[in-house]
Amino acid sequence: MYQYNQDDQTLIDERVAQFRDQTDRYLKGELGADQFRALRLRNGLYVQTHAPMLRVAGPYGLISSNQLRKLAHIARTYDKNYCHFTTRQNVQFNWPELEKVPDILAELASVQMHAIQTSGNCMRNTSTDHLAGVCPDEIADPRPYCEIIRQWTTLHPEFDYLPRKFKIAVSGATHDRAATQFHDIGLHLVKNASGEVGFKVFVGGGLGRTPIIGQVIKPFLEQKHLLSYLEAILRIYNLFGRRDNMYKARIKILVKETGLEKFSDMVDAEWQLIRDGRELTSERVEQIKAHFIPPAYAADAGSDTSFADLQAKHPAFATWVKHNTAAHKIPGYRAAFVSLKAPDSPPGDITDTQLDAVAELADRFSFGEVRSTHRQNLIFADVKQADLYDLWQALEPLKLATPNIGTVTDMICCPGLDFCSLANASSIGIAKEINEALDDLDYIHDIGDLKVNMSGCMNGCAHQSVGHIGILGVDKKGTEWYQLTLGGSSENEAAIGERLGPAVAKDEVTNAITTILDVYIKNRLAEESFLDMVKRVGITPFKEQVYASH
Amino acid sequence: MQVIKDKQIIANTWTYLTDDEPLLTGDVIVSVQRWLQDKSALLAHEGKIGVRVTSTDAVADLANDLQHIELIELNFPAFADGRLFSQAWLLRERYHYHGEIRATGNYLPDQVFYLSRVGVNAFSPSRVEDITTTLAGLNTFTVKYQPSVN
Numbered sequence: 001m002y003q004y005n006q007d008d009q010t011l012i013d014e015r016v017a018q019f020r021d022q023t024d025r026y027l028k029g030e031l032g033a034d035q036f037r038a039l040r041l042r043n044g045l046y047v048q049t050h051a052p053m054l055r056v057a058g059p060y061g062l063i064s065s066n067q068l069r070k071l072a073h074i075a076r077t078y079d080k081n082y083c084h085f086t087t088r089q090n091v092q093f094n095w096p097e098l099e100k101v102p103d104i105l106a107e108l109a110s111v112q113m114h115a116i117q118t119s120g121n122c123m124r125n126t127s128t129d130h131l132a133g134v135c136p137d138e139i140a141d142p143r144p145y146c147e148i149i150r151q152w153t154t155l156h157p158e159f160d161y162l163p164r165k166f167k168i169a170v171s172g173a174t175h176d177r178a179a180t181q182f183h184d185i186g187l188h189l190v191k192n193a194s195g196e197v198g199f200k201v202f203v204g205g206g207l208g209r210t211p212i213i214g215q216v217i218k219p220f221l222e223q224k225h226l227l228s229y230l231e232a233i234l235r236i237y238n239l240f241g242r243r244d245n246m247y248k249a250r251i252k253i254l255v256k257e258t259g260l261e262k263f264s265d266m267v268d269a270e271w272q273l274i275r276d277g278r279e280l281t282s283e284r285v286e287q288i289k290a291h292f293i294p295p296a297y298a299a300d301a302g303s304d305t306s307f308a309d310l311q312a313k314h315p316a317f318a319t320w321v322k323h324n325t326a327a328h329k330i331p332g333y334r335a336a337f338v339s340l341k342a343p344d345s346p347p348g349d350i351t352d353t354q355l356d357a358v359a360e361l362a363d364r365f366s367f368g369e370v371r372s373t374h375r376q377n378l379i380f381a382d383v384k385q386a387d388l389y390d391l392w393q394a395l396e397p398l399k400l401a402t403p404n405i406g407t408v409t410d411m412i413c414c415p416g417l418d419f420c421s422l423a424n425a426s427s428i429g430i431a432k433e434i435n436e437a438l439d440d441l442d443y444i445h446d447i448g449d450l451k452v453n454m455s456g457c458m459n460g461c462a463h464q465s466v467g468h469i470g471i472l473g474v475d476k477k478g479t480e481w482y483q484l485t486l487g488g489s490s491e492n493e494a495a496i497g498e499r500l501g502p503a504v505a506k507d508e509v510t511n512a513i514t515t516i517l518d519v520y521i522k523n524r525l526a527e528e529s530f531l532d533m534v535k536r537v538g539i540t541p542f543k544e545q546v547y548a549s550h
Numbered sequence: 551m552q553v554i555k556d557k558q559i560i561a562n563t564w565t566y567l568t569d570d571e572p573l574l575t576g577d578v579i580v581s582v583q584r585w586l587q588d589k590s591a592l593l594a595h596e597g598k599i600g601v602r603v604t605s606t607d608a609v610a611d612l613a614n615d616l617q618h619i620e621l622i623e624l625n626f627p628a629f630a631d632g633r634l635f636s637q638a639w640l641l642r643e644r645y646h647y648h649g650e651i652r653a654t655g656n657y658l659p660d661q662v663f664y665l666s667r668v669g670v671n672a673f674s675p676s677r678v679e680d681i682t683t684t685l686a687g688l689n690t691f692t693v694k695y696q697p698s699v700n
Contacts, residue, residue: 035660238636
């Protein structure tokens with residue numbers, strides 16, 4: 001993964017010093033609450049229901065074992081022994097003390113981590129495919145480009161006070177695992193007719209209150225123009241994005257109100273004026289690519305036979321392999337998920353002990369590196385198949401081996417009313433209740449690929465509108481209600497879920513979900529996934545059953 | 551009132567005139583609208599002329615007149631309104647403006663590093679105590695990742 005040079009280190013050290021000074025001035029009363037708010041948000045610090053929340057950047061999801069140990073240390077020393085992974089591959093601490101945050105940032109800086117621009121109306125952490133560099137369906141490795149974008153976006157002087165937050169995601173594979181079409185800018189690495197790598201650029205996607213699928217603004221952007229084209233989009237957005245209404249301030253609204261064609265003309269006109277003279281050189285790309293050369297894979301890994309034998313001998317292991325590992329481009333290797341969706345644990349949460357243990361396992365089995373995923377799990381990207389049994393055995397007692405990746409209990413879930421000051425309704429409690437109702441693993445596996453996303457408010461941090469089943473908490477006269485949607489998807493065939501009907505009461509959510517699953521089981525065709533069935537039959541059969549008793 | 555220009559504390563010599571105030575002697579700053587309407591009268595003025603740009607103005611409107619304008623004031627209505635960062639960049643990079651660009655109004659001393667990078671070379675702090683913070687803020691970072699004006 002990317003290793004900081006002296007300039008990178010100096011930059012984050014200077015950022016810590018800057019924030020320490022700002023915190024001091026705020027505590028002394030020299031800096032007003034509104035002013036400090038804008039500054040602390042740009043360092044990942046929110047003030048939540050109970051305490052501040054600190055969001056730390058996981059640069060495009062990559063975390064070294066050394067960094068994991070630091071996260072464990074922070075959880076132990078400054079928080080309540082746990083942290084939370086988010087859909088954008090970041091890490092959140094829910095209980096830091098405001099006064100201690102500069103110290104936490106200094107601890108992070110000591111392992112090349114930071115919380116810069118993880119919130120606020122600025123360019124956020126760039127996210128990508130958790131299988132980058134290892135998946136068989138890859139066109140080009142997105143990580144070097146993510147690092148180039150990370151550097152370009154970090155402390156960009158012109159674009160730090162945008163109309164609203166701005167998120168970029170990059171996918172390098174044919175299968176989009178990074179929800180790129182729901183980002184302000186989505187980049188797909190593609191090759192042109194002569195085999196040159198470039199980008200298909202999507203713009204104006206986003207979730208939240210007004211979910212919109214991104215549109216293609218540039219079918220093929222040459223690699224050398226990446227940063228000038230991003231700059232052109234950002235300048236047009238910064239100058240013309242709406243600032244009169246925060247709910248209409250995302251670039252998706254500017255694109256929608258302007259029209260893609262005209263917006264694209266505006267961007268092109270700007271781009272023509274800046275594109276020459278600031279090309280991204282191939283030397284620069286190669287220099288960054290050198291940080292992402294493949295690890296020293298064992299040449300004989302593919303000749304292993306123990307893997308098949310062990311699966312035959314241990315059905316529970318075979319089940320875990322089937323659900324919690326993914327194909328790897330190198331023979332004899334697989335990527336192995338660490339499920340952060342144990343039935344009795346809030347989705348995405350991990351304790352300090354687990355973090356330390358995962359660090360140890362990363363060192364033993366996966367070249368000292370782990371990644372966070374869009375669906376709030378972790379993954380070891382490079383595990384020899386011959387080692388998977390030992391890895392599984394180590395993960396089991398840590399409660400990190402629940403074989404549910406991609407299933408109904410692998411829910412994306414926001415912190416909800418339990419922590420977040422924006423939330424209208426709880427989500428963690430509902431997730432727990434659904435988990436308790438779905439305690440039969442065979443049933444869960446029979447249902448198969450099903451993405452359930454649940455957010456505690458309209459802001460949609462858990463991407464409910466693109467869940468195959470989406471659950472959205474709403475407030476109705478002081479009580480918690482839940483709106484259900486079906487048929488959303490954040491992958492290649494991006495779709496926004498359709499509302500099933502009126503919101504259901506809190507104590508009816510689990511029943512509604514199990515009813516939906518029953519309708520699927522009874523009506524599916526052979527091999528038909530939940531999403532495919534919803535596409536085929538629409539929402540009516542589900543609606544009839546869910547609201548039957550009303 | 552003191553201002554900071556090119557990292558030096560100097561005395562301010564400029565006066566902003568609202569659109570209905572009569573022209574004074576000395577160095578005056580007028581709105582973009584007044585400049586565009588009263589250009590000939592202002593060109594005949596003995597003192598220097600500056601123009602105040604706010605975030606809803608388009609600096610392109612001044613592009614052909616920049617040789618007559620000795621100071622452009624970027625007047626922040628709210629510190630979170632980042633349009634003026636792009637306006638400053640446009641003035642320097644697109645329209646090659648070489649005069650003084652001064653930040654005034656509701657911006658934060660914590661923003662002056664970024665402002666200096668996009669071409670703002672003068673600052674009019676709204677509070678006396680902000681002078682020190684502003685001077686320090688101009689040196690917050692010694693490294694940068696991307697090109698801009700500076």
